[in-house]
Amino acid sequence: HQDLMALHSYNPLDDLYNHYPHSLRNIDELCASIVRSHRETSQYRLEELQALRWKVFSREEIQAYQSKTVDEMWQHCAVRLTEAVQYVVEFAKHIPGFRMLSQNDQIALLKTGSMEVVLVRMCRFFNTENNTVFFDGKFAGTEVFKSLACGDLIAAVFDFAHGLCALKLTEQQLALFSALVLINPDRPSLEDRVRVQRVHRSVEVGLTHILHRDNHDSLLHKLYQRMAVLRSLCSLHMEKLRWFSQRYPLTAHSLFPPLYKELFASEAELLPGAAH
Numbered sequence: 703h704q705d706l707m708a709l710h711s712y713n714p715l716d717d718l719y720n721h722y723p724h725s726l727r728n729i730d731e732l733c734a735s736i737v738r739s740h741r742e743t744s745q746y747r748l749e750e751l752q753a754l755r756w757k758v759f760s761r762e763e764i765q766a767y768q769s770k771t772v773d774e775m776w777q778h779c780a781v782r783l784t785e786a787v788q789y790v791v792e793f794a795k796h797i798p799g800f801r802m803l804s805q806n807d808q809i810a811l812l813k814t815g816s817m818e819v820v821l822v823r824m825c826r827f828f829n830t831e832n833n834t835v836f837f838d839g840k841f842a843g844t845e846v847f848k849s850l851a852c853g854d855l856i857a858a859v860f861d862f863a864h865g866l867c868a869l870k871l872t873e874q875q876l877a878l879f880s881a882l883v884l885i886n887p888d889r890p891s892l893e894d895r896v897r898v899q900r901v902h903r904s905v906e907v908g909l910t911h912i913l914h915r916d917n918h919d920s921l922l923h924k925l926y927q928r929m930a931v932l933r934s935l936c937s938l939h940m941e942k943l944r945w946f947s948q949r950y951p952l953t954a955h956s957l958f959p960p961l962y963k964e965l966f967a968s969e970a971e972l973l974p975g976a977a978h
């Protein structure tokens with residue numbers, strides 16, 4: 703019976719605790735710095751969003767959005783997205799190990815990862831009761847984005863936000879999950895994949911540590927499923943972006959400097975210095 707009990711209560715992290723107590727301190731420090739960085743770069747505080755929770759757009763305001771032309775609405779959204787991406791870049795810079803990567807690897811991770819983290823963060827300002835997302839100062843339903851002519855993409859974004867909200871992640875879990883999404887060793891064109899793998903692994907141990915401490919080990923598997931959905935969402939988005947850029951080359955060229963150049967030219971910097 704005793705063995706059974708021992709077996710039942712076995713947890714891989716116990717090894718970590720017992721054999722490498724010093725690394726436990728490191729894990730706590732790692733988690734603390736990622737959580738601190740998330741809090742300082744989250745763009746909106748949860749209390750602010752809570753206060754605005756029922757501030758939705760009026761019929762007139764929705765009309766105004768819907769009467770924008772396709773490229774006007776894309777431009778408008780691009781400004782909002784670019785703003786959100788800047789906060790994610792700041793978040794990335796404070797993840798222990800991220801700054802040690804080469805400049806090119808930092809850009810390669812941010813090129814695709816920053817959009818994914820924007821989508822992960824969206825669950826912080828998503829109201830599942832009326833299916834609205836905080837956008838442009840109020841909570842918007844899918845109808846606000848009608849003139850983007852990307853109904854399937856917007857529906858997928860809302861579904862993703864719903865799914866992530868359902869997991870009821872704490873800010874700490876969200877911070878570690880965001881870092882895990884960003885530090886992805888499978889990104890294309892990485893120079894030093896092994897180094898990225900090492901940083902990814904440390905963040906993964908941090909997330910496992912947090913989930914174990916919160917007695918929510920089952921969440922890790924669900925978070926990995928969410929990451930797969932995230933990747934498909936972002937490739938759908940890239941498809942739309944290519945379609946949009948072919949149809950409205952001038953807008954795309956003037957408006958999406960960082961991503962446009964990255965999509966259609968050589969390496970352009972996505973880090974804040976170049977984006978302004």
Ligand SMILES: CCS(=O)(=O)c1ccc(CNC(=O)N2CC3(CCCC3)c3nc(-c4c(OC)ncnc4C4CC4)ccc32)cc1
Pocket residue numbers: 776779780781782783784786787817820821824835836837847855856859939943957958959960961962
């Ligand atoms: C990265 C800088 S860049 O390289 O210059 C760049 C790259 C791409 C684009 C065009 N895509 C775009 O604008 N998108 C796409 C998506 C919906 C699919 C994935 C995220 C999205 N979302 C929002 C958004 C929100 O942005 C902060 N906040 C709340 N809601 C929403 C909308 C419900 C989705 C607002 C714009 C927006 C623009 C600029």
